[in-house]
Amino acid sequence: MDAFERRSVIALATVYLFRMLGLFLIIPVISISAVGLNGANAALIGAAIGIYGLTQALLQIPMGMLSDRVGRKRIIVIGLILFALGSILCANANDITSLIIGRALQGSGAIASTLMALLSDVTREQNRTKAMATVGISIGVSFMLSLVLGPWLYSLIGLSGLFYLSFISSVIGIFLIVWMVPNNTQHTFRRDTTPSFSVLGKVLKNTQLVSMNISVLLLHASLTALFICIPNFLIDQYEVSLVNHSWLYLLVMGLAFVGMVPLVVIAEAKGKMKKVMTGVVFLLSISIVLMAFSPNIALFGILLWAYFIAFNTLEATLPSVVSKLSPVGYRGTAMGVFSTHQFLGAFIGGIGGGWLLQNTSIATLFVTIGMTLFIWSLFLLRQPAPPTLTSLAFSLDSYNNRDIKELSSQLVNIQGVEEMQLFEDEKTAYLKINKKQLDKDNLLRVVPQITL
Numbered sequence: 545m546d547a548f549e550r551r552s553v554i555a556l557a558t559v560y561l562f563r564m565l566g567l568f569l570i571i572p573v574i575s576i577s578a579v580g581l582n583g584a585n586a587a588l589i590g591a592a593i594g595i596y597g598l599t600q601a602l603l604q605i606p607m608g609m610l611s612d613r614v615g616r617k618r619i620i621v622i623g624l625i626l627f628a629l630g631s632i633l634c635a636n637a638n639d640i641t642s643l644i645i646g647r648a649l650q651g652s653g654a655i656a657s658t659l660m661a662l663l664s665d666v667t668r669e670q671n672r673t674k675a676m677a678t679v680g681i682s683i684g685v686s687f688m689l690s691l692v693l694g695p696w697l698y699s700l701i702g703l704s705g706l707f708y709l710s711f712i713s714s715v716i717g718i719f720l721i722v723w724m725v726p727n728n729t730q731h732t733f734r735r736d737t738t739p740s741f742s743v744l745g746k747v748l749k750n751t752q753l754v755s756m757n758i759s760v761l762l763l764h765a766s767l768t769a770l771f772i773c774i775p776n777f778l779i780d781q782y783e784v785s786l787v788n789h790s791w792l793y794l795l796v797m798g799l800a801f802v803g804m805v806p807l808v809v810i811a812e813a814k815g816k817m818k819k820v821m822t823g824v825v826f827l828l829s830i831s832i833v834l835m836a837f838s839p840n841i842a843l844f845g846i847l848l849w850a851y852f853i854a855f856n857t858l859e860a861t862l863p864s865v866v867s868k869l870s871p872v873g874y875r876g877t878a879m880g881v882f883s884t885h886q887f888l889g890a891f892i893g894g895i896g897g898g899w900l901l902q903n904t905s906i907a908t909l910f911v912t913i914g915m916t917l918f919i920w921s922l923f924l925l926r927q928p929a930p931p932t933l934t935s936l937a938f939s940l941d942s943y944n945n946r947d948i949k950e951l952s953s954q955l956v957n958i959q960g961v962e963e964m965q966l967f968e969d970e971k972t973a974y975l976k977i978n979k980k981q982l983d984k985d986n987l988l989r990v991v992p993q994i995t996l
């Protein structure tokens with residue numbers, strides 16, 4: 545990357561980090577702190593936790609498409625302002641209804657797809673995968689920081705203080721977007737980051753993509769539902785004070801990251817994606833069911849560690865699988881649908897988990913989540929293994945229409961090039977390649993500007 549790209553990517557990744565940190569900080573404490581609000585019960589607290597996912601799911605793709613017309617930075621700033629307003633409303637909420645409305649307003653600042661589109665505008669094709677990975681890392685870091693810092697910060701500044709921190713994070717995000725991200729008025733439609741309605745039906749009908757979408761929905765539904773009850777469970781069952789939850793989460797998340805790495809390597813480098821994915825979904829289910837009957841905090845911590853090993857492994861591998869399965873040249877559409885399911889999962893987990901806790905028991909909630917994931921792991925066993933393909937894109941700016949046609953005829957004859965799309969309007973070529981079978985020398989002869 546050159547200096548322009550590095551500056552842009554770091555700024556956008558930081559915006560993403562602060563934005564998600566503002567959303568996630570309350571997750572490990574809200575089920576305890578919101579009890580004192582007027583009208584609060586477990587079901588409504590669950591709604592307050594998950595409602596942001598509904599507004600995110602409904603608005604992220606439309607806002608991304610609107611940014612093509614009115615500008616990326618303008619939409620991002622509007623989204624961050626909505627998030628800031630929602631944070632202020634939450635910080636001053638005296639009843640559960642106001643908190644739910646504030647959380648919904650936070651989620652309405654749905655800037656995920658617009659951020660990815662802006663990332664596409666300010667990076668070249670050969671650097672875009674690295675840029676997207678950097679943003680992905682920032683999301684994971686924000687979640688880990690939220691679990692560790694949330695209980696500790698709550699003990700110092702309370703729930704209102706956490707929401708005011710969310711407000712501050714949005715202000716920082718606006719500053720970064722306006723002054724740190726270079727202006728780029730060339731908002732080119734990029735199919736690898738921007739959803740396209742023309743191929744939406746094809747994505748929704750792809751059974752393998754559907755299984756990945758349901759997987760991420762269930763994954764985030766389980767997370768949201770669990771954190772409706774885990775904070776109270778630690779206090780009531782094991783007498784662990786809320787401020788000490790931070791130490792538990794720090795230990796669990798640190799060790800879970802270490803445990804995740806070999807599984808991701810086995811899945812990606814060793815070509816065992818199906819076995820790893822099925823195995824970790826099974827691990828999710830077993831660890832959650834056993835949590836309900838754990839006799840002491842040590843065993844509960846081990847089970848929570850196992851859960852987050854599986855969770856982090858899926859968080860790292862599912863987007864990779866979606867990228868491999870997406871129609872060539874239309875990764876943006878597949879990822880948009882995938883992200884929508886992710887946010888819907890948070891909403892369903894909040895609503896469903898809160899209702900179960902209100903009407904049954906914590907043990908029933910754990911067992912219901914675990915058995916749902918167990919059934920899903922059996923379904924995944926029947927699915928075909930994802931293809932071991934890699935996506936590749938490069939610019940066609942220096943090619944005229946005749947050159948593009950000639951290039952197409954050359955690429956189709958190269959061993960290892962499984963699929964391709966060359967778009968004259970976008971001046972970009974998208975390939976899916978099998979690296980194990982790829983004739984690298986021939987491909988580099990035809991397209992010397994690419995990096996393999």
